[in-house]
Amino acid sequence: LSDRFESLDYDLVENTLLLKEEAQQTFVRVNRIQTQKWFVMFLIGAVVALIADMVVIVVDEISEFKYGRLRDLFDRCSTTSGDCLVQPLGLWILMNILPVLIGSVIVVYMSPAASGSGVAQVKCFLNGVKIPQFLRVQTLIAKIVGMVGSLTGGLAVGKEGPMIHIGAIVGAGISQGRLGPFDFHVFENFRSDAEKRDFVSAGVAAGIAAAFGAPVGGVLLILEEGASFWNQSLTWKVFFCSLVSVFTYNSIIGVYLDRPGDLSNSGLVNLGVMDNMSYLVYEIPIFLLMATFGGLLGAIFVSLNVWLTAFRHKHITSRVARVLEVVLIAAVSATVGFLLIYFIDDCQMMRDVTPQRTVQMLCSDGEYSTMATMLFQTSEKSVRNLLHDAPGTYKPITLGAFVIAYFFLACWTCGSWIPSGQFIPGLLIGAGWGRLVGIGVMRLMPGVSIDPGRYALIGAAAQLGGIVRMTISLTVILIESTGNITFGLPIMITLIVAQWIGNWFNSGLFDVHIKLLRVPLLDWEPPPLSSHLTAKDVMSYPVYTLKTTESVGAIVDLLHKVTHNGFAVVDEGELRNPLSDEPDTFGQMRGLILRSQLITLLQAKVFDQRLDIAAVRKRLNIQTFRDAYPRFPSIKSLNVTEEERRYTMNLTPYMNHSPYICYLTTSFPRIFKLFRALGLRHLVVVNNRNQVVGMVTRKDLAKFR
Amino acid sequence: LSDRFESLDYDLVENTLLLKEEAQQTFVRVNRIQTQKWFVMFLIGAVVALIADMVVIVVDEISEFKYGRLRDLFDRCSTTSGDCLVQPLGLWILMNILPVLIGSVIVVYMSPAASGSGVAQVKCFLNGVKIPQFLRVQTLIAKIVGMVGSLTGGLAVGKEGPMIHIGAIVGAGISQGRLGPFDFHVFENFRSDAEKRDFVSAGVAAGIAAAFGAPVGGVLLILEEGASFWNQSLTWKVFFCSLVSVFTYNSIIGVYLDRPGDLSNSGLVNLGVMDNMSYLVYEIPIFLLMATFGGLLGAIFVSLNVWLTAFRHKHITSRVARVLEVVLIAAVSATVGFLLIYFIDDCQMMRDVTPQRTVQMLCSDGEYSTMATMLFQTSEKSVRNLLHDAPGTYKPITLGAFVIAYFFLACWTCGSWIPSGQFIPGLLIGAGWGRLVGIGVMRLMPGVSIDPGRYALIGAAAQLGGIVRMTISLTVILIESTGNITFGLPIMITLIVAQWIGNWFNSGLFDVHIKLLRVPLLDWEPPPLSSHLTAKDVMSYPVYTLKTTESVGAIVDLLHKVTHNGFAVVDEGELRNPLSDEPDTFGQMRGLILRSQLITLLQAKVFDQRLDIAAVRKRLNIQTFRDAYPRFPSIKSLNVTEEERRYTMNLTPYMNHSPYICYLTTSFPRIFKLFRALGLRHLVVVNNRNQVVGMVTRKDLAKFR
Ligand SMILES: Nc1ncnc2c1ncn2[C@@H]1O[C@H](COP(=O)(O)OP(=O)(O)OP(=O)(O)O)[C@@H](O)[C@H]1O
Ligand SMILES: Nc1ncnc2c1ncn2[C@@H]1O[C@H](COP(=O)(O)OP(=O)(O)OP(=O)(O)O)[C@@H](O)[C@H]1O
Ligand SMILES: [Mg+2]
Ligand SMILES: [Mg+2]
Incomplete structure (x- = not known):
């Protein structure tokens, strides 16, 4: 398994800040967020369809021109001797090479993540694995240009795979209210991996819907490939998004084909209506x-x-x-x-x-x-x-x-x-x-x-x-x-x-x-014959933990030392049972904190010894963490002075105070199901007295195939 | 919420017996069970289709006869005076009443669960609620007879709802290898709520597939209505079952309609092929x-x-x-x-x-x-x-x-x-x-x-x-x-x-x-504005618990006293913290045991003081529990002598030793998602030292709407 890939945090971090926000929630707000969601779904469907329209029209026009020229040239040749075939052949090769060259250069030099179809990567994303660069704006541009290049270049390729990828990017992009470096400060509630996943799903479905004129097929592909996290209200939203996509696509293509108002087209990949077919048992x-x-x-x-x-x-x-x-x-x-x-x-x-x-x-x-x-x-x-x-x-x-x-x-x-x-x-x-x-x-x-x-x-x-x-x-x-x-x-x-x-x-x-x-993908079901394994066998040990009130220096050092993204927060010392033959514990389990949270806290310098700590705490709310999403700075870019290193941070209000945990005896298939069903990233293993003894992440599970 | 309904145990009980069985698992066995599953899917599809064929043919023939007679009578009348209309009207009423009477009597007196369409109940079942009598053989018979009655009686009803119910019963029946009182001792591995659910889903899909000629629609209905538990391999099996159903149905109906070999029929509810339709934007x-x-x-x-x-x-x-x-x-x-x-x-x-x-x-x-x-x-x-x-x-x-x-x-x-x-x-x-x-x-x-x-x-x-x-x-x-x-x-x-x-x-x-x-159904998502609630607010308290080694008398008394179906198993006493302001605890959490398991253990008299206890323990395996499924005797029907009451039972090997738990601070939405995603029945609430403090079941969650 490769270390390049990190997991997505589909699990909501349940901490005091979140609960504070939720406590202020009203029906009006809930409804507003819901309305926003539907609106974003609409936008995604429409934009994906517009891109599809654009691609199909450009490709059509260029191909028409290219093959028209070639037909003419070759036809003119058939009347004279065979030698004259060399020139049209040369032109053919040239007309193939040129667009392909442009597409390929852009992909290779600007955004390698745009190569290939992207379906595999979408599958990984929905499974919970972050693919670097995959959802960036420059990837979108490279994908569109490259796709036009490969299609007009006469390669043996289709446009549906890329459309799926484009859908995913559009879904991610619009829902985050950002375009590359610009932040429009809209839809800020959707800035989390879990919300983003929903919109990416919708974008993918919209891509398929536009590509094949298949709105139901799009929803189904998401279900079939992606989703253990599925629920009904999301299904409807995704379905709506697909419908908008088909609708928009067909309306515009209808105008292009001089049949305005006729919505019965069937998508980018128009296979034509097959009527009057029947078949017999033999x-x-x-x-x-x-x-x-x-x-x-x-x-x-x-x-x-x-x-x-x-x-x-x-x-x-x-x-x-x-x-x-x-x-x-x-x-x-x-x-x-x-x-x-x-x-x-x-x-x-x-x-x-x-x-x-x-x-x-x-x-x-x-x-x-x-x-x-x-x-x-x-x-x-x-x-x-x-x-x-x-x-x-x-x-x-x-x-x-x-x-x-x-x-x-x-x-x-x-x-x-x-x-x-x-x-x-x-x-x-x-x-x-x-x-x-x-x-x-x-x-x-x-x-x-x-x-x-x-x-x-x-x-x-x-x-x-x-x-x-x-x-x-x-x-x-x-x-x-x-x-x-x-x-x-x-x-x-x-x-x-x-x-x-x-x-x-x-x-x-x-x-x-x-x-x-070598993506750490989790299959649908635990591998067969894995039930004899327990948490004890798969967990990592020792566990890096932090105390509920931890010195800033220790936190910074830990983040420098290891690359892990989640740390158990513990109370130390009490209640250790020296007689038991259980593995050593690392303190009484109190919660879980993510690297990204620690970094945001360090950036905001929420140190207990500051004079204005009350004001700092007050300013810090759940939105601070959302704003930083998804590109948290690396620990190396943070400046912490020697004095600050001696300060402490109280992690209690920020840690997830009720993460999912499992026991030492929990079997591998059970852990696997927990991960799969809830989209977990970290699972803390505790002993019978709720003391931290191990840590399980996706990579520990994906190892077993 | 009504107390009539109990939940299904979708969660696998992970105890020593299960692990012992799993340890003996080989690839050959796993494959055999898989093959059996596909075979059962095939059987379900075929049987559902045969029933659909039978119903449609019988209803067609009877209706043909009935309406033929009525047409003749009325037509004869139009030539003479209006008075003669009384006789055909009387016949019409009679011909309506007779089959309806038969159907209704059978339903009302033999199996009230067969009335209505059954779709609502199927939905409940897939959600995890057991509906009494709903999957019995006599319900199947009553449903078929009643359905023929209501259809030939000219009521304003259709046959698709009942076909869905019939599909569910067939799915449950075949997979359990039992017919009413007869046990064929086949497919014994499938005797658990979780496995049965899969087959019921398949049966339902097959019912829809036969009813509408809609195999994809059938699978989708399951997804849309039922299933947070969905996974890909199950999707394929259900799809296969639907296909078999459509195939069988069409083959036979083709013969009946004198078009053998023509498979292009579209189901029981044949709406006819609509060709050459198009629509315009206006x-x-x-x-x-x-x-x-x-x-x-x-x-x-x-x-x-x-x-x-x-x-x-x-x-x-x-x-x-x-x-x-x-x-x-x-x-x-x-x-x-x-x-x-x-x-x-x-x-x-x-x-x-x-x-x-x-x-x-x-x-x-x-x-x-x-x-x-x-x-x-x-x-x-x-x-x-x-x-x-x-x-x-x-x-x-x-x-x-x-x-x-x-x-x-x-x-x-x-x-x-x-x-x-x-x-x-x-x-x-x-x-x-x-x-x-x-x-x-x-x-x-x-x-x-x-x-x-x-x-x-x-x-x-x-x-x-x-x-x-x-x-x-x-x-x-x-x-x-x-x-x-x-x-x-x-x-x-x-x-x-x-x-x-x-x-x-x-x-x-x-x-x-x-x-x-008043079924305790769990919606797709937690109710809005519920995040301020925590486990503390929804859990039941005090909790009835059992000790790891518990006296038989205490167990019997507890089972008599309360109707609960799950009990936390605890070690008592140690590690209590008298200074904390947390609620009282009921002992150190060790596991969870179900009423059905306790009853099976009492029946097998697995008492520590028996002389032949080693032999008894040896004989007892996971299959013993499966054989008793699904109709465990009530505690009242068990005979426990005064002497036996003084014996003890060691519950450790039989209890689920790693049940899912949550903390006092866990929020309501989080608990809800856990229940929904994993199909839980009992969730033990523990404090920070893993001591039992509460119990949450479906009813505690379903209360909040
Ligand atoms: N806090 C920790 N203490 C000890 N071991 C850990 C800790 N976090 C993760 N591990 C272990 O380190 C290995 C690599 O995990 P990794 O650091 O990639 O986790 P992560 O980055 O937090 O999660 P992911 O890679 O899934 O995003 C795994 O075997 C995991 O069990
Ligand atoms: N062991 C227990 N100790 C205390 N309260 C319990 C226990 N089990 C269930 N309860 C509570 O009793 C109430 C009714 O639950 P009920 O007895 O119907 O649960 P059950 O029968 O075990 O589960 P279900 O009804 O979902 O099949 C709920 O509020 C639940 O929290
Ligand atoms: Mg990592
Ligand atoms: Mg009950």
Whole structure:
């Protein structure tokens, strides 16, 4: 486990200051805070949607321009000799490299936390682990720019993962009433890890809602991935936020698409409405086989990617190398695309049902190249085409070659230093081989009318399920984004089977990356066969404690000496039982105090010996601690004079006077459940006389897997 | 709060016996138990679906026969004079009364717990409150028979509520491996409240899945209503169970409907697939108005029903009266139906788009009575017709009169002594006035082509949302059962607004009934402005405690004297601090023991003075306690001789040696969260030296609202 990661303080510090504030609480105030919460939820939904709109419009316009130029160039070439292909190829590569370069440079040099999809990190955050830099404003900017770069650069990536990350940042940012260095002094009540978590959840749901037009799916993903802390009133707020997001997104995109007022769009990742589909019982076994295949392929994808990540970790360490790798990927993507078009003979006659925007390429007049058509558009449109195009649009060889090439490209791109989502690539690969299966079934049963599009849908589900291993939320997301409910049942079955199969070999993509980062994540349930362990076995010992009235020097020294963030506050001496064979105790348990609180107290110089101590105490309220959140200065930056070191501080009013505790005999699973259910950070272990004997934190639990 | 209700023990008792069992645990065993769990989930899903199939087929056949006869009789009459209407009316009343009588008698005399919908009780159970008789086999039988009775009797009820209850019973029954008095000695590991809860959740989800063809909706309802205890692996199992249920249900119903292999049905409550619907932005305000109206009407429904329940509670107390009331409702239902048909002139010309199975009644030849057509079928089919029939099928006067009559009938029926669901009546009322609104909009905007069916859908959502006040799950259920996702967004908005408006006036139907039952339910969050309360204010004092080695006589006497279910186990005497101003303590905290454990120990006569005590101790393992679950004998039925009373029992190996505790200073919200998150039943309050000073149970918390 890595030491880079600290936990979040989801547990409210219950001290005299808080109780004083609560005592002044009135119904009016409670209502005002509630109203503020709903308002912030509204803002989050709207802002996330606006960003999504912006991204989608910019990407659309640039892609339109780029692929339009390429289509023209290539089409002009087909009439003359083959040599003239070099120039358009060069342009293609250039047009791939340029935006990717910009995106990658910004990410690598400005905010490395913006690379990748961000889903894994969101998962960690909701689990209670702080990811450095993850929720900063510059990360947001880098993510947006990088995302536009990777999308317009034609990489094998999607925009949903980044949208989730963007949602999280927006949620955190708006609720804290701060923008980078500026403090607007609004929503100050929400400045705590626990409150922030709620808004981040809402932002994530809004991101998914905007990305897939899937408000319910967004809420479910939070439930499925994040939340043991869930409650009903939060569910509603998050749901509301998702709705606002979908609404805003659709309203604006409706105007952009010249259909103002039509709200029936389905999100950023518009998979198109699949109507009139039905399936029969004999198709279920085929779906099951496809699910198995998807699970296998997903497991291979994950394994390859793990290997690649390890390789990157070792060999691609300098910033320049990181940027160069991304540029290389962009160039290779274009080249592979070109080779596919060049070597695979897949000219199709123009027909009524032919897709729009065909490319002639090397085909004769009146024909078009399906491969080029598929490549000269955003991946998301390709998915849509694979789901919806009429039977006979694609040759098996085209699909096969495309799937293989795209599989490796997607696998390579995933984890490189640029924002990238894995949902769309997963769907695209799956839709490709799914459609291939559909063509096979059509050939085997010539009599029956079969729509290969529905096999593409099942394939897409199987492949994505095999890679990311989410079940319920993914079902709902797919249902919502295809607008087809009839296929809900087979999609669910496919996803469950794909997940089962995949889990035989490894964990899902996000989990694997979390493990590689060595994040101290707590699983849903305690590891099996851990019940023989007790608090005694897992706790840290000895414990660093502070006395209820402690000398300033001792506090400063302790904070310098250790990196721990929580300290038991004790009364010393009394009631020790010298005859017992229990471990030594460190005093009578009185409370728990956090490093951040100590630092705030030292900053405010709340020393008992000051002459104006009464006034200082009076000025100090719970808001002082909230204002300092979340970036408490380090102990090194504090100035404490020699004289002050001899002063004392009374910690009693500030410590948490009723922290959760456990006994020496408490079993590991019980401690685990306590941590998981209550989002704890520190748990003090006491003996039978309530004397401190040990300390348990997340890292002590996460060690056992 | 009523004393009738006890809490469930969701917290695992962690004692030496459990640890001994856990120490023998191997991976193989863990896997076997997991496999068993999946298998039980499969069984639950399948059985629930089979029951649903059976009910739907029986009800369909009987209704078909009943309404067929009535149609014939009435049609024959229209050709002759009006007098001949008396005979068919009499038959109608009779055919209503007969099945209702049977159902009601069985419910009232055999199992009163089977009356009503059962949703409120399921909610209580998931919250942690044991409802007497609620999960028994005879309740299941009474529920099924009563449900068939109320449905074929033409009452204004639906079958989804009862299906939820049936699901819960099946879940509890199968997982316990018992059927009434028979013990099959299977799944013995699942004999505890915590495990049972998981299976009951799954059963409930399966019930919803079968009822609405909504597997996702089922899982969501559990999440929304039940579960702070949720975790991912359970989500998957419940989801699997729901899928099995939908699958089984659809396969069999497919055979019944002569479409074997077609799995695209949508459940018991088949609302029909709504295709080709879209909506425009200007319709949103109309939907919002409808939502407001639905919320208001829902609040009125709830208030009326509360008044009625109070009336029933006072005046309809004898069994005979209860049966008679239900019979009266059945007779009035038929009479009101007849009067509607007789007095409302709504003859329509037969057209292409005319519904099937029309009734001519008093209309001239070539015409049919829409009112009679609407009444001579099950309510569920009426909902479907209102959603799908072509514009112009219904006259406003017909809809208006129907809605008013049905509103009062449904309100009257709800809470009477027969199984009844409120979902379908809610949908039907809403669909009725929703269609009325649709007709109004059509008249206002003659140019635009408007389908009144979609207003019926929004009306149905608004009305149901106004009555039951569920949001996300209901959205998904409606989406899944209409098979239309495009309307997801407006449905959600409608539901949220309806809930808001309704909550201004009162709580949802189920919550109100829970309050009337005086169940000690714990809300999602601590009541506002409760933070000034601490453990000291809410705890019970003095505490009944037992010594670690306690005389049998004292134990028996204590169990006779008080009805409490949990007792702190203490070491006496030492370490008392006479100078402190803290409340008296009751000894040094050592553990917690439950009444049920004490009774099992007394039954097994684990007395220290027995000669064969070593052998007895050896025989006693954790399975002994599981076997006794859940019906522990009362203390009165135990025989303890005078000599045995002088023996002692060592409670140390059996007590929970690390129960959750809290301090005197712990605030009420903190205690509340602990209870809610961990599903606690008893919380011992200790002072700073870990000495017992108080006891908190669910009732102490639920008092504060
Ligand atoms: N006050 C303390 N005294 C002794 N050991 C401690 C104390 N606090 C934490 N530990 C132990 O130190 C190890 C590292 O914990 P760490 O210092 O990272 O805790 P933390 O920073 O307070 O919490 P987190 O890292 O989860 O935010 C753990 O094994 C933990 O049990
Ligand atoms: N051992 C005890 N000693 C003293 N008071 C107790 C004890 N157990 C419960 N109480 C108090 O008695 C009141 C009624 O509790 P009750 O006897 O119903 O608890 P229970 O039956 O153990 O738990 P539940 O009713 O939730 O199943 C509560 O106010 C509770 O605090
Ligand atoms: Mg740390
Ligand atoms: Mg009780």
